Amino acid sequence: xxxxTLLALTLLWAALLFASPARADExxxxxxxxxxxxxxxxxxxxxxxxxxHPGVSVEVLAIPYEAYAAKLQAAIPRAHGPxxxxxxxxxxxxxxxxxxxxxxxxxxxxxxxxxxDATATRAxxxxxxxxAVPLANKCVALYVNSDLVPRSxxxxxxxxxxxxxxxxxxxxxxxxxxxxxxxxxFLHAFGGHLVxxxxxxxxxxxxxxxxxxxxxxxxxxxxxxxxxxEEPSGALAKDLFTSGRAAAVIDGPWLAADLGPSLAIxxxxxxxxxxxxxxxxxxPLLTVEAVFTTHSGAGRPVAAELARWLGGPxxxxxRAQMGQQVVxxxxxxxxxxxxxxxNLRAFHDAAxxxxxxxxxxxMQAAWEPANQAIKKVLRGDQEPALxxxxxxxxxxxxxxxxxxxxxxxxxxxxxxxxxxxxxxLAVRRVRDASFRRDLRASLPAYACVTHAxxxxxxxxxxxxxxxxxxxxxxxxxxxxxxxxLANYIGxxxxxxxxxxxxxxxxxxxxxxxxxxxxxxxxxxxxxxxLGLALSRPLMxxxxxxxxxxxxxxxxxxYVTALAWKGMFxxxxxxxxxxxxxxxxxxxxxxxxxxxxxxxNVATNVWLGFPFMMVVVLGALTSIxxxxxxxxxxxxxxxxxxxxxxxxxLLKPVLLPAVVLGSVWTFNMFNVVFLVSGGEPDGTTDxxxxxxxxxxxxxxxxxxxxxxxxxxxxxxxxxxxxxxGRKLTSEGAT
Numbered sequence: 001x002x003x004x005t006l007l008a009l010t011l012l013w014a015a016l017l018f019a020s021p022a023r024a025d026e027x028x029x030x031x032x033x034x035x036x037x038x039x040x041x042x043x044x045x046x047x048x049x050x051x052x053h054p055g056v057s058v059e060v061l062a063i064p065y066e067a068y069a070a071k072l073q074a075a076i077p078r079a080h081g082p083x084x085x086x087x088x089x090x091x092x093x094x095x096x097x098x099x100x101x102x103x104x105x106x107x108x109x110x111x112x113x114x115x116x117d118a119t120a121t122r123a124x125x126x127x128x129x130x131x132a133v134p135l136a137n138k139c140v141a142l143y144v145n146s147d148l149v150p151r152s153x154x155x156x157x158x159x160x161x162x163x164x165x166x167x168x169x170x171x172x173x174x175x176x177x178x179x180x181x182x183x184x185x186f187l188h189a190f191g192g193h194l195v196x197x198x199x200x201x202x203x204x205x206x207x208x209x210x211x212x213x214x215x216x217x218x219x220x221x222x223x224x225x226x227x228x229x230e231e232p233s234g235a236l237a238k239d240l241f242t243s244g245r246a247a248a249v250i251d252g253p254w255l256a257a258d259l260g261p262s263l264a265i266x267x268x269x270x271x272x273x274x275x276x277x278x279x280x281x282x283x284p285l286l287t288v289e290a291v292f293t294t295h296s297g298a299g300r301p302v303a304a305e306l307a308r309w310l311g312g313p314x315x316x317x318x319r320a321q322m323g324q325q326v327v328x329x330x331x332x333x334x335x336x337x338x339x340x341x342x343n344l345r346a347f348h349d350a351a352x353x354x355x356x357x358x359x360x361x362x363m364q365a366a367w368e369p370a371n372q373a374i375k376k377v378l379r380g381d382q383e384p385a386l387x388x389x390x391x392x393x394x395x396x397x398x399x400x401x402x403x404x405x406x407x408x409x410x411x412x413x414x415x416x417x418x419x420x421x422x423x424x425l426a427v428r429r430v431r432d433a434s435f436r437r438d439l440r441a442s443l444p445a446y447a448c449v450t451h452a453x454x455x456x457x458x459x460x461x462x463x464x465x466x467x468x469x470x471x472x473x474x475x476x477x478x479x480x481x482x483x484x485l486a487n488y489i490g491x492x493x494x495x496x497x498x499x500x501x502x503x504x505x506x507x508x509x510x511x512x513x514x515x516x517x518x519x520x521x522x523x524x525x526x527x528x529x530l531g532l533a534l535s536r537p538l539m540x541x542x543x544x545x546x547x548x549x550x551x552x553x554x555x556x557x558y559v560t561a562l563a564w565k566g567m568f569x570x571x572x573x574x575x576x577x578x579x580x581x582x583x584x585x586x587x588x589x590x591x592x593x594x595x596x597x598x599x600n601v602a603t604n605v606w607l608g609f610p611f612m613m614v615v616v617l618g619a620l621t622s623i624x625x626x627x628x629x630x631x632x633x634x635x636x637x638x639x640x641x642x643x644x645x646x647x648x649l650l651k652p653v654l655l656p657a658v659v660l661g662s663v664w665t666f667n668m669f670n671v672v673f674l675v676s677g678g679e680p681d682g683t684t685d686x687x688x689x690x691x692x693x694x695x696x697x698x699x700x701x702x703x704x705x706x707x708x709x710x711x712x713x714x715x716x717x718x719x720x721x722x723x724g725r726k727l728t729s730e731g732a733t
Contacts, residue, residue, distance in 0.1 A: 140250050
């Protein structure tokens with residue numbers, strides 16, 4: 001009996017010893033950026049996996065879409081990221097350069113290939129190696145108002161020809177015509193492409209030539225004949241379709257989630273029709289969402305098994321039914337459960353004719369120049385051939401080879417000499433007896449400010465130092481190349497082009513200075529006028545007026561910027577509607593620099609005058625009344641009292657506010673980016689928005705963007721120093 005008990009305890013101890021590490025190894029971390037039904041479907045599929053695999057736990061973390069790529073790039077190299085993550089296939093090239101992903105291996109064996117669409121498999125394959133398990137196909141299709149278009153159009157021209165029979169004010173077609181992603185179906189129909197990746201050759205910008213020019217001519221003709229609206233956007237397309245003012249709209253499956261079940265109109269989804277003018281189908285770009293494996297997940301059977309399960313037939317049914325995802329498994333579309341989803345089936349059929357995005361870094365750099373070329377043609381600023389040639393030059397400039405590698409020896413020597421100088425100065429001071437005495441006496445004071453110094457170091461000094469060091473490098477985050485001052489030389493020499501040419505640092509600086517001066521002038525002027533008006537004791541309801549006038553400052557700036565952008569829309573904006581009431585012609589606000597700049601200034605003045613108004617109100621309360629009364633007794637007029645008494649007393653308070661407002665306005669990214677978006681053609685961009693574009697839309701050149709940031713800091717630091725001395729001299733006098 002004792003032997004049996006001892007043997008049982010030994011076996012139990014051995015089981016616990018070997019089981020504990022296994023359980024620890026069976027914890028999988030999965031990241032995604034899904035929301036709504038897609039997130040719930042993913043959670044249900046993961047739950048089913050855990051039920052079938054006792055002892056396995058899956059941690060599912062949802063990351064906001066806007067920050068998703070940046071968090072992956074920051075976390076995975078430092079072993080703080082997931083084992084698996086869900087992302088679009090076009091990031092494969094970038095992720096391989098940054099060494100974020102590994103081949104799928106057992107997660108997508110050869111035996112599973114036959115179960116997936118060949119297009120989806122090709123999309124997640126790079127140089128013969130599969131790097132992800134396909135989950136969902138996403139592309140645009142045609143949403144059709146069933147009441148306005150009872151029968152499916154055989155060609156796009158048939159749909160456009162319905163304009164004469166539609167009710168007044170109803171467009172045959174609506175889509176974001178000035179966006180390259182939505183223009184791609186027309187480009188493909190005419191035989192063109194955005195980016196080419198020949199086997200064994202470099203990526204090239206292909207939005208060029210006869211096919212591209214013909215596609216732009218066709219879209220421009222639709223705009224000229226009023227078959228599509230002017231200055232289209234995703235929000236406008238949704239609004240026109242839901243209000244019954246659009247017979248059809250080109251959009252993706254994400255629009256269906258926005259439409260909701262309570263929509264007043266009846267609609268159906270169809271694949272994009274044939275374009276008779278091109279003799280081919282409108283073939284959209286295809287994005288394949290897939291499960292990628294990171295370094296920490298590679299080689300772990302449980303991670304590979306989870307990825308395979310998520311792409312497998314059982315999870316695919318759940319994701320299609322619950323998450324409305326177009327699963328890339330042809331056999332499942334014969335299942336009655338999916339046959340009951342006709343709109344989803346339409347997106348599946350559309351994906352069969354779609355072209356996968358090219359998964360190279362050059363694809364990410366193609367969007368901005370392509371979008372600008374389309375906008376120029378639709379506005380009538382340039383002919384297609386000229387606009388496309390300029391777009392190709394800009395793409396080549398954004399993707400040109402990195403600067404040559406430099407030796408860091410001069411930098412190390414300079415830093416060493418600086419440290420030696422600091423050390424020598426410290427030794428010299430320490431040897432001074434009076435310095436040691438003063439230091440001992442000041443130790444209590446230093447102890448009181450130590451926490452503040454540490455906070456400033458952590459929040460200000462270290463980030464600025466990191467940014468300055470980043471500006472000396474080029475390349476990816478994990479394969480940086482020290483290039484010395486090459487980024488600064490490129491900026492200050494306009495990358496070899498005209499010093500005041502398009503997008504140069506000096507031209508953008510002039511626009512930024514003009515932007516700052518104009519805005520601050522109106523901020524101070526309106527703030528002064530309103531502050532003086534509200535300070536009058538005889539004014540009634542002063543408290544109500546103050547609250548109403550402070551509201552623009554209280555509302556988040558991005559909300560205000562988006563609202564003003566909608567008001568400046570040419571065809572449906574409130575500003576042009578007011579102009580029509582006054583008998584004036586509507587204005588294309590974002591077609592010319594002066595009008596786009598005016599739209600930006602109007603928005604920013606609305607946001608900025610309350611601050612100056614509050615400052616003026618506070619300063620006026622500190623002015624002694626007896627001084628003003630004495631001036632009045634001396635016979636001074638109201639204007640003289642303001643010019644000779646009130647204004648000089650306001651200056652000590654107003655000048656610091658002007659300096660602070662100038663710094664804010666100089667870096668007012670939200671308004672410029674959200675209202676005009678830099679239009680037309682980046683001419684209204686300021687330095688901070690130009691730095692953003694180099695960091696996130698032009699092949700992710702973080703070092704170049706960091707150099708921009710350092711130059712902005714130096715400009716602001718120099719300006720603040722100048723005004724600081726001016727304030728000191730004003731106070732002395």
